Amino acid sequence: MVRTGTYKRTTNRGKFSREDMLIAVDDIINKKISLRKAAANHQLNYKTLSRYVQLKSKAETEIPKTVGYQKTRLVFTEEIEVQLVEYLVTASKIFYGLTMKELQV
Numbered sequence: 001m002v003r004t005g006t007y008k009r010t011t012n013r014g015k016f017s018r019e020d021m022l023i024a025v026d027d028i029i030n031k032k033i034s035l036r037k038a039a040a041n042h043q044l045n046y047k048t049l050s051r052y053v054q055l056k057s058k059a060e061t062e063i064p065k066t067v068g069y070q071k072t073r074l075v076f077t078e079e080i081e082v083q084l085v086e087y088l089v090t091a092s093k094i095f096y097g098l099t100m101k102e103l104q105v
Contacts, residue, residue, distance in 0.1 A: 016044055021052055028053050 024042040027033050028049070035053065039046035076084065091097060 020044065024049055025052050025056050029057055
């Protein structure tokens with residue numbers, strides 16, 4: 001029987017660090033190794049790696065701070081969300097807690 005609310009991830013798909021991605025992209029751009037070899041060495045998907053190589057080489061832009069799966073349709077940025085949570089916690093501690101309806105307005 002499966003308990004709700006206790007999801008356990010079964011694969012590591014989409015979980016890789018930004019540092020691994022940067023090292024692999026630099027290896028490819030500096031012509032040290034091929035795309036597929038770099039993907040195999042750093043345990044990355046070669047298609048994902050090629051997308052980041054194109055992003056870095058075409059526009060000379062920096063790789064985004066977050067790599068992999070991201071939250072979609074966010075209302076607040078992470079920094080603003082942290083500030084909002086801190087405010088709500090301190091407001092509730094001084095007995096000025098807000099209801100969900102008041103927060104949504």
